[in-house]
Amino acid sequence: MQRFAFLGRFARNRGALVGAVVILVVAFVAVTAPFFFPRDPLRIVGQPELWPGEDPDFLLGTDSLGRDILAMIVHGARATLLIGLFASAVATLIGVTIGAIAGYFGGWTDEIAMRSAELFQTIPNLIFVLTIVVILGSTLTNIVIAIGIVSWTPIARMTRAEFLSLRDREFVQACRSMGMGNAGIIVGEILPNALPPVIVLSSLVVAGAILFESAVSFLGLGDPNVASWGRLVGDGRQLIRSSWYICAIPGVAIMITVLCLNLIGDGLNDALNPKLRDR
């Protein structure tokens, strides 16, 4: 019953509903990509620079080398969503761990954790990502790690704030007086209560991660063995005067996906925030 109430509250935000539907479609396309386009999407299959509609075999045209843009968009959805989800997972894992420990224990643990978080925050995010990718090498895993490393600080701060406000509540003190260990209290008692705002933030990190990956690929530092949207924009950049569709199509895909992820974040906020429950 409670679950349906949650869905109802989420659906009350029309934007979030649209966002969720679009993202589901994108996810469906990503999952079924190999069925519709069984060939390697990076294969050269036709004339270079065919405009969308010029050849019925290539609905969205071909890029500067003659690769099918539709196939690259569809397969690119996989890479793009995977990077977004995994980078967000990495960031959430790091952020929640550090934030929880800092907020729960306080004192010098908190000091060290928050000063190091500030250290990460002072470095411009994109430059930090590029640096890590250049040093570790341009593979999908390294890009995910790099985005995770730069995106964990807001999550850590949010988690810490929640923990600070929850750690001295009666139910926590009750657990303590019953002799429950620190780990048990953190994971079993406080974390479930601290999680809702963190989930909202994590969903926004997914959108941010997609943008980071696009920027990295646009600058030519993406994984050249994988079709991703940002890479397609980067490849088309040279031809923007003559064949602008090569940049525009993946650019629109990135824009719609990121927008929808943000809408979902808004919807989650509405659904998870008890204060908005009766709006």
Place this chain on the structure above:
Amino acid sequence: MTNKVSRRVFGAGALATGLIGTSSLPSFAQGDPKRGGTLVATWGGGEPQACYVPAGGGSSPTFSSSKLFERLGNRRMDGVFEGELAESWKPAADFQSYTVKLRKGVKFHDGKDMTSADVVFSIDEIWKKYAAASALTDYVGVEAPDAETVVVKFSKPVPEFFFSSLLCGSVNYIVPKHVYAGSDPITNPANNAPIATGPWKFKEWVRGSHFEYVKNEAYWRPGFPYMDRLIIRYVRDPAGRAAAMEAGEIQIGVFNPVAPPDIKRLVATGKFVATPKGYEEGVWSTSFEVNMRNPIFAKREVRQAMFHAIDRSMIAKTVYYGYARPGTGPVFSPNKEFFTPDTYKTVYDPKKAAALLDAAGYPKKGDGKRFTLNLLAAGWFTENGKIGAIVKQGLEDVGVGINLTVPDRPTSIKRIYSDYDFDVAISNQANPSEPVPSTTQYYTSDGIKKGVPFRNASGFHTPEVDALVEKIKVETDPAKRKAMVVEFQKITTLEASNLPLLELESITVASVKVQNHSNDPNYLAASWYDIWLAS
């Protein structure tokens, strides 16, 4: 164009100081030169690691340093060698020493005279150790009988074409002894603010943006340069360069400044000209090399198969829009002195590639792959990444798994030439007509120099090729020498360790206002002393 012609030219003293170069003026020249003004130039690559790199360091530092530094000699558009900082040179009867007469009245940018002491220092400390180390293997020493003469001595006979080419070598500059003596030339701070003899004086380097050079008022060619300032601007991508040229911010771009479709578009506006002239002595190629340290490449058939799997015509058509032709061998086809078409041909033939790999003992395994290789496409040109994609596809079609990486310029140089961290690599070479050592050093054991860019990174060497190159070095009879170079081309194409995929047709795009450009067979590395801008 033969050695005899060049000797006669110098002997006749036909090159009066102020007239040098006038015979090679290009067809673009019109009217009286206009004086003053600023020229903004760019090139089809990125910013260099230093303004001047004693060991060369690739085209980028060559482009930036060649406007400041000068060489002893220069090869003209018509193939004749002429003096620049030297007035003439001639060999001794045994070809084991050459006497070089220096130009009088040349001053460095700081006002000090250039003398034979600077030339001796440059040859001993810069050429021998860095710039021409691989060319000067038989070098014994250089003496300066007086302030205007040096005698360069060798332990073996040195062909005149080789010696003349040496004096014109793209980074065989004359550097000031008083600036470089007693320091490590590699780390000397003057490399980023050079003091030299050329038509342009270094003013500043705004990193990430541009070099600013100003007119050398005391230049030894009276009346030159015409212009007051030369700016070398770096724009990261070709589309940006095209936009900057259209906006009038950049007047000339050498070495493929804009993407091929933009070349046609810019020329169609009537405001720009595009020319393939000016690259005859620096023909560029996109090379493909295998790392012999990987035991898979021990068999010659496997190396040949790599080349047979690559569709070079398709690369020429799609990546270079026709501004390239499939390469046949290590000596490029515009090289009138030494090129031969009669070599082992690694034409596109996937079936043959597959058969060669089968025969070499690498059949397809269960997953359809024979083996997997790391392909590194050097990211200094955007084209290389695209070629990487085509090469990957070609090799995968014959059952060779490929992990493609396209690192940026510093990482590419490090991974190919220092760490040898690749199985197969796509890189670039630009070679002058003289094959020793620029071309031969990619195939000899003394070309394997860890950490030195654009040398033998594949690690290929055989006693046969080493011995042949030694003979080419000392053969002073031009006809016999050519026969040996032909033999060299046959062997290296058969061995297939490192061959050009394509010979590139480099293009200079310039505003129609720019005069006296593209008038040197290696225009990227010319001093541009006579360039001017019409109003």
